[in-house]
Amino acid sequence: MRSIGRRLPRGWRAAGWGGVLVGVAAAFVALPPIGVRDPAVPVVIGLVALTIGIGSWIRGERRLGAYAAAAGLAGLGIGFLATRSSVENLDAVVIWGALFASTLRFATPLVFASLGGLFSERSGVVNIGLEGMMLMGSFFSVWGADVTGSWQLGILIGLTSGAAMGLVHAFFSITLRADQIVGGTAINFLALGITGYLFIRLYGEQGTPSEGLSTIPDTSLRFLYDIPPDRLGGFLGDAFAGQDYLIWAAFAMVFVVWIAVFKTPPGLRLRSVGEHPRAADTVGINVFLTRYAAVTLSGVLASAGGVYLALGFVNSFEPNQTAGRGFIALAALIFGNWRPFGAAIACLLFGFSSALAKSLQEYSLSVSTLFEALPYVLTIIAVAGVIGRSTPPASIGRPYVKQ
């Protein structure tokens, strides 16, 4: 107990976290099911969060303070707007269970891909080919499931194609010491071309088979609906009951990656290769092997994101299906400061903005598109160092030459 107690945030750090929560509450009170109609309430709560944020910012908790202030402002704005719009519109857009379920669905491919990016970049190899690796996973999982008639083999084939792309990237950027960004760009081109070619060659006009394609089954956790009170049970049921296996795998993977990278000897080797390859080499770590393994694994994880997208989410493949999700995943990785939990939270945040954009479409098509831009704006703000500084692994992007 004492060790847990010691690790809990204290002082202004705790205040910062509290500020974030208060900021979220400012928006929450104005939305259903509470639905306060008086604009003063969210404004006051938002201002409280802002004050707490500024307070902890002044006391040295820069990052958390900024987060709390931002949450306060956002909560104030959203809460105020919510009190101004009609109750029917609010009820149509804000259905927490559905919104949460759709957030998870949008976040899952991002989680896989950004964890993939984490392995590669932590080992010192920039991977902007995540997009292409995802796309390969998408197509080959559908093709595999179609040919073999089993979704398990479909997943396996999808992951293998990602590993192959990872190996290509590894070969060019590690062995041949080509520019890693050029290599990643080439991977994206290649994946777009290969999947597009095979798709037209094998499926053509009709598209991938919709009938009889073996897809990843949903877990049916019906018991969640029975959890009292009714409202909570309904929310949990809507949010979690109908999700498929890969969603759970994605969030389990966050823990696995955290343990693997930060709590095991191979993880330490991985990070040391990314920070200072010469020093790692001196103590006997095989830099090339570590980087090869990391980049290949990166391909596998990124393609898992594509597999989920095709075989779990929409149950089909279309050309350029990933449509920039690989880059959002990259953004999430940077936003999360190259850490598994940070990246996962960023993925959830970006997934939420996609889910919100989707449900706002009925309300206003044009405004909803602006939410799609949110992840990229937040990432630029993050790398610009306004909210704490993102620090990449020290020797990222530099090929290693053994002496």
Added chain:
Amino acid sequence: MLITTKSVGDTLTTYRAIFDGAGLDWFLPWNTCMDPCGPAIKLEQTLLIWVPLVLAGIAVAFAFRCGMFNIGGQGQYLAGAIAAVIVGAEISKSVDLPPLPLVLLTVVAAAVTAGFLAGIAGFLKATVGAHEVITTIMLNWIVIWVGTYLFGFDGPLQNDQAKEIPASNFVSDDAKLPQFGVWGHPDLQGLPWISLGVAFAALVVYTLLLNRTTLGYQVRAVGHNPEAARYGGISVARSYVLAMAIAGAFAGIAGSLDVLGWKFRLDTTDFAGTIGFIGIAVALLGRNTALGIGLAALLFAALQTGTSTRNLDPEIFPPELATPLTIIIQGLIVLFVGADIVVLTLLRRLRRKRDAEAPA
């Protein structure tokens, strides 16, 4: 393509078909033109794509020479196009300008907008050290979504006529560039000669700017070695910002020329185009020299038109397969040109082997 043609036909025939599809056979002396001249139309389409590819290639190459990787060509191109539509279609409604100033204003607005956008990436690199690859990728997508917001469904600048089409208004007739009228034939979609001229001029400007001006010297110095450049009294931060802004301006001009020359409006459905990304391949293959960029852009433009559904003879090679193949070829070129060290390493290994054998 070598591998895949076995099933479809002779490789050479396919290459010939792509060559013809790009309209390059127009240059062959024995090719007599019928009316309307087929090869001329195709050649004109190739040249239409050549112009933005040259400019996008310069946008990547100029940043390269300053030691930066401008992967934001697509966003800068789009930003230019968006600015061009706003000036050419919206502002021109309320302000009455004669054609020449209007066109100039539009192109300058596009160059400034795109230059500013790219300048953000340069500025962030110069001040907080944010990697330009990350920032330009993010800016690409921000521009795409902002454009979708502006011209898409229910957007504030969506066209007035057809609300079911997510596109902008057409630019006013005064802002459209004059066209060749294709070798005298009025029926054919014209080729704006101004665009061609600008592309050639841009190549000249690129070379002069880089090799004959102080700014170009500073940019190259920073590109070689930023530490040495700083020691030599060059403001590295200023070079980063300016190099990115100038690079962005080139891409922005490409966007405006496309809008004023032949697109006349922006359709949000083709925002996912790849002009900016092919620009990377152009710059890599062209080795950042003006001549190289011009030729590489011609190769990619010809590949693109030659394999399009419209121009490739479907009896020789199915064009819907050729289009993804073109993308694969572009990828392979980027991959192998990027890895030119392959050649160097092989040569070195060969030499070392010879050296080792020599004394024996």
